Amino acid sequence: MDMMEKVSETALTKPKITKQRRLPVSVILSLLWTGVVVLVAVLANHIAPYQYTALDLPNRLASPFHPKHLLGTDELGRDVLSRLIFSVRISVLVALGATVISACFGTAMGFAAAHFRGRVEQSILMLADFQAAMPFLILSLSVLAFFGNALPLFIGLMGLYGWERYARIARGLAIAASAQGYAGAVRQLGASPSLVYLRHILPNISSTLIVSMTLTFPEIILMESSLSFLGLGVQPPMTSLGNMVGYGREYMTRAPWIMFAPAGLIVMTTLSISLLGDWLRDRLEKGLQ
Amino acid sequence: MFRFFAIRVLRAVLTVALVVTFAFIVLRLSGDPARSIMGDDASPEAMTAFRREWGLDQPLWMQYFHYFAAIFEGELGRSMRGGVPALDLVLERIPATLMLTLPAFLMKLAIGIPAGVYAALYRDSVIDRAVMVTAVAGYTVPSFVLGLVLVQLLAIWVAWLPTGGTGGLQHLILPIITLGVGGAAVLARFVRSAMLEVLGQPYIRAASAKGIPWASVVRGHALPNAAIPTVTIVGFMVGNLIAGSVVVESVFSWPGVGNLLVVSVAARDLAVVQSILLLVAAAMVFSNLIVDFLYGVLDPRLANGNTGGDH
Amino acid sequence: MTANILELSGISRSYSTRQGLFGKRVPVRAVDDVSLSLQEGQTLALVGESGSGKSTTGRIALGLERPNSGHVLFRGSELPPADTPAWRRMRAQMQMIYQDPLAALDRRLPILDQTREPLDIHDVGPASERNDKALAMLDAVGLNAGHAASLPSQLSGGQRQRAVLARALIMKPSLLVCDEPVSALDVSIQAQVVNLLMDLQRDLQLSLLFISHDLKVVRQVSQRMAVMYLGRIVEYGETRLLLSNSVHPYTRALISAVPVAGRRTRERIILTGEPPNPAARPAGCAFHPRCPIARSECANVSPAFTTLPDGRSVACHAVDGHPPIEEVGV
Numbered sequence: 054m055d056m057m058e059k060v061s062e063t064a065l066t067k068p069k070i071t072k073q074r075r076l077p078v079s080v081i082l083s084l085l086w087t088g089v090v091v092l093v094a095v096l097a098n099h100i101a102p103y104q105y106t107a108l109d110l111p112n113r114l115a116s117p118f119h120p121k122h123l124l125g126t127d128e129l130g131r132d133v134l135s136r137l138i139f140s141v142r143i144s145v146l147v148a149l150g151a152t153v154i155s156a157c158f159g160t161a162m163g164f165a166a167a168h169f170r171g172r173v174e175q176s177i178l179m180l181a182d183f184q185a186a187m188p189f190l191i192l193s194l195s196v197l198a199f200f201g202n203a204l205p206l207f208i209g210l211m212g213l214y215g216w217e218r219y220a221r222i223a224r225g226l227a228i229a230a231s232a233q234g235y236a237g238a239v240r241q242l243g244a245s246p247s248l249v250y251l252r253h254i255l256p257n258i259s260s261t262l263i264v265s266m267t268l269t270f271p272e273i274i275l276m277e278s279s280l281s282f283l284g285l286g287v288q289p290p291m292t293s294l295g296n297m298v299g300y301g302r303e304y305m306t307r308a309p310w311i312m313f314a315p316a317g318l319i320v321m322t323t324l325s326i327s328l329l330g331d332w333l334r335d336r337l338e339k340g341l342q
Numbered sequence: 343m344f345r346f347f348a349i350r351v352l353r354a355v356l357t358v359a360l361v362v363t364f365a366f367i368v369l370r371l372s373g374d375p376a377r378s379i380m381g382d383d384a385s386p387e388a389m390t391a392f393r394r395e396w397g398l399d400q401p402l403w404m405q406y407f408h409y410f411a412a413i414f415e416g417e418l419g420r421s422m423r424g425g426v427p428a429l430d431l432v433l434e435r436i437p438a439t440l441m442l443t444l445p446a447f448l449m450k451l452a453i454g455i456p457a458g459v460y461a462a463l464y465r466d467s468v469i470d471r472a473v474m475v476t477a478v479a480g481y482t483v484p485s486f487v488l489g490l491v492l493v494q495l496l497a498i499w500v501a502w503l504p505t506g507g508t509g510g511l512q513h514l515i516l517p518i519i520t521l522g523v524g525g526a527a528v529l530a531r532f533v534r535s536a537m538l539e540v541l542g543q544p545y546i547r548a549a550s551a552k553g554i555p556w557a558s559v560v561r562g563h564a565l566p567n568a569a570i571p572t573v574t575i576v577g578f579m580v581g582n583l584i585a586g587s588v589v590v591e592s593v594f595s596w597p598g599v600g601n602l603l604v605v606s607v608a609a610r611d612l613a614v615v616q617s618i619l620l621l622v623a624a625a626m627v628f629s630n631l632i633v634d635f636l637y638g639v640l641d642p643r644l645a646n647g648n649t650g651g652d653h
Numbered sequence: 654m655t656a657n658i659l660e661l662s663g664i665s666r667s668y669s670t671r672q673g674l675f676g677k678r679v680p681v682r683a684v685d686d687v688s689l690s691l692q693e694g695q696t697l698a699l700v701g702e703s704g705s706g707k708s709t710t711g712r713i714a715l716g717l718e719r720p721n722s723g724h725v726l727f728r729g730s731e732l733p734p735a736d737t738p739a740w741r742r743m744r745a746q747m748q749m750i751y752q753d754p755l756a757a758l759d760r761r762l763p764i765l766d767q768t769r770e771p772l773d774i775h776d777v778g779p780a781s782e783r784n785d786k787a788l789a790m791l792d793a794v795g796l797n798a799g800h801a802a803s804l805p806s807q808l809s810g811g812q813r814q815r816a817v818l819a820r821a822l823i824m825k826p827s828l829l830v831c832d833e834p835v836s837a838l839d840v841s842i843q844a845q846v847v848n849l850l851m852d853l854q855r856d857l858q859l860s861l862l863f864i865s866h867d868l869k870v871v872r873q874v875s876q877r878m879a880v881m882y883l884g885r886i887v888e889y890g891e892t893r894l895l896l897s898n899s900v901h902p903y904t905r906a907l908i909s910a911v912p913v914a915g916r917r918t919r920e921r922i923i924l925t926g927e928p929p930n931p932a933a934r935p936a937g938c939a940f941h942p943r944c945p946i947a948r949s950e951c952a953n954v955s956p957a958f959t960t961l962p963d964g965r966s967v968a969c970h971a972v973d974g975h976p977p978i979e980e981v982g983v
Contacts, residue, residue: 179353183360186578186630191585191603191622198607198615199368238757241717242771242820243744246736253759275484279589282486283604295486302490302593306498313494316487323482331478 083325154212163223181217267330271323419613439598449522458533480527577633581626664723698875748821754813811842890965
C-alpha cells in the first residue's frame, strides 16, 4: 500500500498540462442549457406568465400555442409553461440542496474515517457499504412511509443520496496526503487537525469532489422526479417536474403536452449535467496523468 | 479461504441486522405506535392496556430485542388494510414482479455485455460512439419517461400494445423493454470501462507482444479480468430483481411488489413497507454473498491470500 | 563536553501486518532496541538500506510516532504524546525535511504562504510582519521574491527543497531531521543543497539527524554516524573512523559499494542472499545469511554491543579477533 500511495501521490503531483483546447459542441450546449435552467429557477417569479396555481377554467386542456398559453393548459386550466417554470425552481432547489448536503456529510464522514482510523473508520466504511448495497429508492420510500414528505425532510432525505462516494474519495485522498504528503508535513509543523483538513486537504481534493457532485446531481434529479412521479415526493399544491409528469399522465391521451413538457425538460437537464460531469472528469483525469 | 468467506458471511449478517435496526429506529422515531394505531381519541386506560399488551411499556432495548426476535421468527406484523400478515401480502406479489424483472435482467446481460466489450475493443469507432451515446441517454432518461414515451408511441398512436395492466404476453413487452434498456445502457458503459481498464494493463501488452493472437489475448486475459468488476454490478442487478421495478410497475399498473410498495407508502401501511424493506435487504445481502463467492472463484488471489498487501 | 540535544534510549517500534490479504497478523519490528544520542550543534547520520528502520527512527525522534518501548529525551525531557497541544508547541523546536519536497508542499498555495504558515500556526509576531520574515527566510535559502510568489510546481526540485527548508527553519528550531533530503535531487543540485544545509547549520546552531544511504554526503555533513540493519544498529561511532576503518562486515560492504574516482581496483564485497525483509527477520544476528564471515553462533545468538577503544560500538561476534581492514576511503 505504501508503494501504491506513493504512486498515486506522484500521479497527483505532476504538473497539470493546460492545453488550450476548444470545447466540444456538446459541452457548450450543455453549459448553455444548464445556464438557462439555473436562470429560470432563480427568476421564476419574474418570467412566469402566470402564478403556477392560477386557474383559467374556460381554457382547460388548451393545446400548445394557444394565444394565452404558449404550452397549453392542464385539466384545471393552469398554464403549463408557468407550472414548468416553478417546477424547475423546486426541482433545482431539491437537487441542489441534496447535493450540497450529501457532499458535506460524505466529506465529513470521510475525513472522520481518515482522521480517527480504527473502529470509527470501520463503522463508517460499513455504513458506506450498506448505503451502496441497498437500492436508494427503496430506502427512501420506507423513510417517506414513516415520516411523511414535508419538503425540508424530503431534501434532507435526498441529501443522503450518494454520500458514501464523497466519503470514500475524501478518506482515500486524506489518508494519502497524511501518509507521506503535504498534510503529514503540515501536521508536523504543528498545525491543528482542523487547519490540516480545512485549509490544506479540502482545497486540494475539491476538484475531485466537484466532479463527483456534477455526476451525482443528475442522479438526484432523477431520484427526486421518480419519487415525485410516484406521488411520494414533492406534494401538491407545490409542483416539481416529476410530480407534473405523474399527474399529467392521466391526460396523456387527450393532452400529452402536460406530461411531455416536463419529461423533456428532465431529460435535457440530466443529460446536460451528465455530459458536463463526464467532460470535467475526463479533464481532471487527463490533468492528473 | 475459509477465513475470507467467514468474514463475508459475518458481514452479510451484520448488514441485515443493520437494516432491522434502521427499521426499528425509523419506526420508533415516526411517532407513538399506540397513538397512531388506537387513534387520538382513545382513553388513557385503553392506551396503557395497549402498551402493556404490545410490550411498549418496556425499556427500549427490550423492545429492540423483541423486535429482533419477532423478525427472526418471520413475524413481520399485519397489514393495516385487511389485517392479513404483511409478509404473505408481499410474497404473493413476487411472481408478478419476477415476470418483469427476470426477462429484463436477461435482456440487460444479452445487450449490455456484448455492447460494452465491443465498444471497448473498437474504441472510438462508430459503434463505440453509438454505444456511448445510447448509454448516456439510457441513464439520463428516467424509466418513467421512457415508459411513457413507449406507451405514447406503441400503445396510443399505433395501438399495437396495451397501455398497461395484466393479461397476455403483450402486456409484458413494454414494461420489460423499459426496464431492460436502461439497465443495458448502464451495464454496457460499465463493461466498456472495465474492459478499457484491463486492456490498458501491461500484461495485456506483454501478452500481445509475445505474439499471442489478439483474439486469444482478449479471450484468455482481458475478458476474465474485466469480468471481476462486472460481477459486482450484475450482483446488484440480481439483488434488485425483487424490487427493481417500482417505477415501471407504477407506469404500467402492474400488480407487483413495487406497486404494493408505492400504495403502502402512500397509505402508511408500515408493516408492509417494513416487510418489503427487509426482503430487499435480504435479497441484496444474499446476492452480495454470491458475488463474493464468485470473486473467490474468478480472482484466485483473494482466495489464496497472497496479494501481499493489507489494504 | 556539550550537552545532548536528543537522546534515544532503547527504543523499539513494531507494526503488525498481515501475511497475505486475510492471513494472520504478524508483528514486524521496524526498530529494535536502538540507542543514539545527538550533541548540540552536531550532525548524526543514520545509514542503512531501505527497510532498515532509519526513517522510523527519525519519526520517533520527532515524536511523530511513539515507540513501543524506550525513551526519547529532547533536552533532557520526554516528548509529549503526538497531536496534543504541548506536542504541537514543540514543533517550533524540532522540524523535518523530506525526500520528496513536492509531496511535502501543498500544490495549491504559493511558496510564500507556505513558508509563513508556521508563524501563523504558532502565532509568532504581528501578522503584518510575517510576510517579511518569510521573505527573509526564503532569501536565506536562496529563493527570491519571484520564487516566493510561485506555486511548487513552477519550481525545480532543488528550489522546492530550499522552500521546504525555509518553512522548516522559519521557527528557528534547534533540531532538524533530514530524511534523505537530497536523494531525489539531481547530483549537480545535491551538493548545493548539502552546502546550504551546512551553512545554515552553522548560522543557526542547528543539530541535525541526517538520514541517508549516501555515504559521500554522510561523510561531508556528519560528525558521528550509526549504521542500521533490519531495525538494529550494527555500528555506531565517529564518521571519520567508521568510513576509514569499519569493523562490521555490513558497514564494510556498504563502503566498498561506493565507487571511487581514480581507483580502479578495489576489493568489492558483494553481498549475496535475499535483500533484508523486516517481516522475515533471521534469527541470531540478522545479517548472518548475507555475511561473508558468518560463523555458526551468528545464526543463533544475537551479538551484543562491544565498545572499542576508539569509542565506537559494534554488534558483531567477529569483532574481537578481526583485523581492521585497510582504509578504503569514500
